[in-house]
Amino acid sequence: MALEQIKQVSGRGVFVPGADIDTDRIIPARFMKCVTFDGLGEYAFYDVRFDPQGNPTTHPLNDPRFAGAGILIAGSNFGCGSSREHAPQSLKKYGFNAVIAESFAEIFNGNCTTLAMPCVVASVADVSALRAAVEADPQMQITINLETLRISTSAGHDIAVTMPESARDALTAGRWDPIQELLDNNDRIEERARALGYVSH
Amino acid sequence: MGKSLFQKVWDSHTVGTLADGRTQLFIGTHLIHEVTSPQAFGMLRDLGLQVKYPQRTFATVDHIVPTINQDAPQDPLAAEMMQALRKNCDDFGVTYFDLSSGKQGIVHVVGPEQGITQPGTTIACGDSHTATHGAFGAIAFGIGTTQVRDVLATQTMALEPLKVRRIEVNGQLHPGVYAKDVILHIIRLLGAKGGIGYAYEYAGDLFDRMSMEERMTVCNMSIEGGARCGYVNPDAKTVAYLSGRPYVDMDNFEATAARWLSFASDADAHYDDIVRIDAAGIEPTVTWGISPDHGVAISENIPDPANAVTEIEKQSIEEALAYMKIPAGTPIKGVKIDVAFLGSCTNGRFSDFQEAAKYLKGRKVAAGVHAIAVPGSQIVAIQCEKAGLDQIFRDAGFEWRAAGCSMCLAMNPDKLVGDQLCASSSNRNFKGRQGSSTGRTVLMSPVMVVAAAIEGCLADARQVFGLVP
Ligand code: SF4
Numbered sequence: 001m002a003l004e005q006i007k008q009v010s011g012r013g014v015f016v017p018g019a020d021i022d023t024d025r026i027i028p029a030r031f032m033k034c035v036t037f038d039g040l041g042e043y044a045f046y047d048v049r050f051d052p053q054g055n056p057t058t059h060p061l062n063d064p065r066f067a068g069a070g071i072l073i074a075g076s077n078f079g080c081g082s083s084r085e086h087a088p089q090s091l092k093k094y095g096f097n098a099v100i101a102e103s104f105a106e107i108f109n110g111n112c113t114t115l116a117m118p119c120v121v122a123s124v125a126d127v128s129a130l131r132a133a134v135e136a137d138p139q140m141q142i143t144i145n146l147e148t149l150r151i152s153t154s155a156g157h158d159i160a161v162t163m164p165e166s167a168r169d170a171l172t173a174g175r176w177d178p179i180q181e182l183l184d185n186n187d188r189i190e191e192r193a194r195a196l197g198y199v200s201h
Numbered sequence: 202m203g204k205s206l207f208q209k210v211w212d213s214h215t216v217g218t219l220a221d222g223r224t225q226l227f228i229g230t231h232l233i234h235e236v237t238s239p240q241a242f243g244m245l246r247d248l249g250l251q252v253k254y255p256q257r258t259f260a261t262v263d264h265i266v267p268t269i270n271q272d273a274p275q276d277p278l279a280a281e282m283m284q285a286l287r288k289n290c291d292d293f294g295v296t297y298f299d300l301s302s303g304k305q306g307i308v309h310v311v312g313p314e315q316g317i318t319q320p321g322t323t324i325a326c327g328d329s330h331t332a333t334h335g336a337f338g339a340i341a342f343g344i345g346t347t348q349v350r351d352v353l354a355t356q357t358m359a360l361e362p363l364k365v366r367r368i369e370v371n372g373q374l375h376p377g378v379y380a381k382d383v384i385l386h387i388i389r390l391l392g393a394k395g396g397i398g399y400a401y402e403y404a405g406d407l408f409d410r411m412s413m414e415e416r417m418t419v420c421n422m423s424i425e426g427g428a429r430c431g432y433v434n435p436d437a438k439t440v441a442y443l444s445g446r447p448y449v450d451m452d453n454f455e456a457t458a459a460r461w462l463s464f465a466s467d468a469d470a471h472y473d474d475i476v477r478i479d480a481a482g483i484e485p486t487v488t489w490g491i492s493p494d495h496g497v498a499i500s501e502n503i504p505d506p507a508n509a510v511t512e513i514e515k516q517s518i519e520e521a522l523a524y525m526k527i528p529a530g531t532p533i534k535g536v537k538i539d540v541a542f543l544g545s546c547t548n549g550r551f552s553d554f555q556e557a558a559k560y561l562k563g564r565k566v567a568a569g570v571h572a573i574a575v576p577g578s579q580i581v582a583i584q585c586e587k588a589g590l591d592q593i594f595r596d597a598g599f600e601w602r603a604a605g606c607s608m609c610l611a612m613n614p615d616k617l618v619g620d621q622l623c624a625s626s627s628n629r630n631f632k633g634r635q636g637s638s639t640g641r642t643v644l645m646s647p648v649m650v651v652a653a654a655i656e657g658c659l660a661d662a663r664q665v666f667g668l669v670p
C-alpha cells in the first residue's frame with residue numbers, strides 16, 4: 001500500500017476559540033449514530049454552529065469569510081474527551097487538512113495522524129498571532145512544512161512548531177496508516193501470542 | 202532498578218519497533234461495541250482481511266440501547282447499528298454478549314464481570330473509558346476506529362511508550378467520601394491535561410483497601426485527568442474477584458494467579474513522577490463547570506473569575522459559569538437540580554446501587570426532580586433486583602431502568618431537555634454531553650446523587666444523612 005507522503009500542507013486558516021475543546025463539541029454524540037463515516041462533515045461543531053432552534057450562530061465556521069479554510073487553528077488541549085474517531089473524521093470530511101493548536105489530547109492526535117491530518121503544536125503567542133492574522137486577512141495562505149517543522153504565511157510569518165517525531169515521520173514518509181507494516185509482522189505477532197501463554201489459538 | 206507494572210506489561214507485549222519508531226504492541230483482549238466498530242469492520246472488508254484472533258475479541262451493545270424496552274429501539278439508526286454489530290460478530294466469529302444473552306451491559310462493566318479483564322494483559326477498546334480495566338492491573342487503552350481495525354486485523358497496534366506517574370494516596374477517607382471523590386479530587390489537583398503522556402499508577406494504602414469496584418471507579422476517570430491509562434497493582438483482592446468467573450481458566454488457577462501477581466510493580470520500580478495525597482484531606486467533591494477538573498468540595502464556593510490568576514483562567518471560568526448559569530463566588534451547595542442520574546461505567550455497578558440505596562431507603566425524591574437509576578449491566582440489574590434495591594429506588598421515586606450507557610452520553614432516548622441541570626454519577630461534564638446542547642452536568646458520587654435527588658439541589662450527603670465528618 002503506497003501512501004501519499006505528506007511533507008507540507010497549505011491552505012487558508014480559521015480560528016476556533018476556546019481551550020479544552022472536547023470531541024463531544026467537535027461532533028455531538030447524537031451524530032455518531034451511523035455505520036459509516038460518510039456525511040459526518042456537515043455536523044462538525046454542530047452545537048456551537050447552531051443554536052437549539054437550528055439557527056446559525058456567529059461561530060467562525062459560519063462566517064463566509066472563512067469558507068473553504070483547510071487549516072484549523074485552536075487553543076490548548078484540543079480534542080480532549082472521548083476517543084471517537086468520528087471527531088477527526090468529521091473535521092477531515094468538513095475539509096480540514098491540518099490542525100494547529102497550543103496542545104492536543106493524545107488519542108485525538110493519534111487518530112488524526114492515521115487519517116493523514118497533521119496536528120502541529122505552536123506556542124501560545126504564535127497561535128494568537130496566527131489568529132489575529134487570519135482574522136485580519138482570511139485569504140492569508142498558511143503553509144505547514146513538516147520537514148522543517150515551520151509554518152510560513154503569505155503575510156510573512158515564520159513560526160516554529162512541534163509534533164511527535166513518530167507522527168512527523170509517519171506523515172512525511174507516507175506510512176501514516178500503519179496497517180501494512182503491522183500485517184507484515186505476522187510471524188512475530190504469532191510468536192508473541194505463543195510466548196504470552198494466555199492467548200490460545 | 203525494578204520495573205513498574207506498566208513496564209512489565211509493555212515489555213512482555215512488545216512485538217517490535219516500527220519504522221516510525223513506535224512500538225507494535227500485542228493486544229491481549231479486544232473489546233468492541235456498536236458505536237466505534239462498524240466502520241472498522243467496513244475497513245476490514247474493504248481490505249479483504251479477517252479478524253486475527255476472534256477468540257480474543259468480545260462484543261456487547263451499550264451506547265445506543267434504550268433503557269425502556271431494550272431490544273426495541275424506536276430510532277431506526279440505533280436499530281441499524283445493533284443489526285450491524287450482530288452481522289459483524291457473526292461474519293467474523295466474534296463472541297457477542299447481546300441483549301438476549303443475560304450478560305449485556307456497558308463494555309467496561311461486562312469485561313470484569315465475565316473475568317475477561319485480567320492482570321498483566323493489554324486491553325484495547327474503541328472507547329476512552331477502557332482505562333477502567335486497569336483496576337485489575339491490566340494496561341488498557343481507549344483507541345480510535347482505525348486502530349480498532351488494526352487490532353481486529355493483527356491483534357496489535359502502533360503506540361508510543363508512556364511515562365509512569367505514581368499517585369500515592371494514604372490514610373483514611375472520612376465517612377461520606379468515596380472513590381469517586383478521590384478521582385475527582387486527583388483530577389482537580391493535577392488538571393484535565395496533567396496526565397498527558399502518562400500512565401497513572403494508583404498506589405498507597407487507600408487503594409490497597411479499596412474494593413475492585415472502587416478501583417474501577419478511579420481507573421475509569423484516568424482519561425479525564427489526561428492520562429492514557431491508569432492502573433492499580435493486582436493483589437489478593439484482584440485474584441479473589443476473578444476466581445470462578447466465566448472466562449477465567451480455573452484448571453491450574455494457582456499458577457495463573459501467581460503469574461498475575463508477578464506483574465505488580467517492583468518495590469524499587471522507576472517512576473517518572475510521584476504525587477502524594479492525604480486521603481483525610483479529601484471531601485465530597487462535585488464539578489461546577491464544563492471540564493472534569495472544574496471540581497470543588499461541596500462545602501466550597503463556586504470560583505469567581507475575579508480571583509483568577511491568569512487571563513486565560515479568568516476567561517475559562519467565565520465561559521464555564523456562563524454555560525452553567527450559576528453565580529460566581531457563591532456556595533455550590535444549594536444549586537437547584539432538575540435530573541438525577543445514577544449509572545454509567547464509572548458508578549453503575551452493584552456496590553454503587555447498594556451504597557446509594559442504603560441512604561435512599563425510606564426517603565423520597567424531591568418534587569420536580571426526574572431521577573433515573575440505570576444498572577451497568579444485565580447482571581448488575583439482576584443482582585440489584587435480587588437484593589430488592591430496585592424497589593427501594595422505585596419507592597423513593599426513581600425510575601428503575603434496563604442496562605446501558607443511557608444518560609451518560611445520551612445516544613439513546615435518555616436525554617436532558619433544554620438547560621436542565623443533572624446531578625450525575627457519570628464521568629464527563631462537557632457542554633452538551635447529556636443530550637441537550639444547553640444541558641448542564643454536575644459530576645459526583647452515587648451517594649451525593651441520591652442526596653441531591655432528595656433535597657432537589659446540590660447537597661452535602663454527610664449533612665443529609667447525618668454522617669459525622
Ligand atoms: S457509560 Fe458513558 S463513559 Fe461509559 S462507556 Fe458508556 S458512554 Fe462511555
